[in-house]
Amino acid sequence: MNYVELARAETERGELVLRERRPGGDDLDDAAGAPTALELRANGVFVMDTVEVSTERALAGAALAVVEEPRAVCVGGLGLGFTMHEVLADSRVETCAVVELEQALVDWMRDGTIAHGPALLADERVKVVVADIAIAVAEARPHTYDLVLLDVDNGPGYLVHETNATLYEQPFLEQVRAMLRSGGALVVWSAAEAPELATALGAVFDDVGADALDVRLNDRDEQYWLYRGRVAAGS
Template identity: 35%
Template sequence: MDDGAGGPVVLDRRDGPHGEVVLRQHGQLLQIIANGTFLMDTSDGRSERLLVRAALEELRRGAHRRPPRLLIGGLGVGFSLAAAADEPAWGRITVVEREEAVIDWHREGGPLSRLSARALRDPRTEIVHADLLGHLGGGERFDALCLDIDNGPDWTVTEDNGSLYSPAGLAACSASLAPGGVLAVWSAQASPTFEDALRNAGFRRIRTEEIPVIRGVPDVVHFATKPA
């Protein structure tokens, strides 16, 4: 779908408790815009896939044995979920998404369902409509938390998302991880101060991996492990 002049076309626009969220189509690309700020599109997805693949590799380095339980924070366009469902080693896969509109766009027949339909049919997959920090406070423990809820620790679209990267937010992440569990956080740019925050929160084996993109600075994924 195109507007005849090569510009983006709005497929859906919703106003919710966290502001406006928009799904646009620009040529073959689908784009998610939140409060006027570009979040993600369907152009690549390498860094979103790396988020879950590298988290599993980190668990294997720690000699993790049982099928690991994965929580993905943020459904987005579905790249991370699809990568998780493609990996039979994962156990239960829980995706927490606070925007009901984003979940709707992935439902059967929705614009984003072509990326996620198979993963959503996987019996391991559960989609939860909730705020991430509220869900982390529920007492359930996971072996990996793969979080992609914004543009990263230093560039949040809504102020309340910043609480995830705060000492209290990182403490909630740690409390929701089993011993030896892995935290992986996607970011649009590297954040040395976030690495310091992870250390102060008690995480170990902290590293940042850069992923080249078509234009601009590389995406990054911050990795950290909860002591066993």
């Protein structure tokens, strides 16, 4: 594979890099049939790419399926926009607030460095907030959202930033519950099974569950997880 850097930003949390993977290089067998893809890395750690996006879409689908009227949705983490795209594909959604920590990533989406970004952000239902999700949740008005989707790390075991550990613990989850309307839900994406997250969700929400997702990534089988917590109707 050949890698072409498209954009780089230095932040107080470290380095954010957007690069393009192109077929080529010495290993022609590996290059044959491989698609060109965008890849996002934070401090050298792979965050996501545009090849395997089924789980980002499944994150939105799982949440949308358990809420009868998902009129107002909050997405924690912009990424490359695929979770947000799936949310906006649901005609029941009236507003979608996306909370993203990195201004540079929002800029790349807006200015077309990420080619599909401008069209996604042009949707009048979208509001992008550049902030730490922990602060945004703490400052949110109670009973504002029907859905909260959290995809800011590769799960509690694979943090992009160590300070994100609190996002998977009971105090933060209680704040998320306070944001939700009756019947609302939180869904969290994880790259691995996270029983401690399931336990924390169970202490806060009325109904919890976990779904394993089998995916094929870079010619190997992987299993990702979606964890959900729901507020009972009438609560």
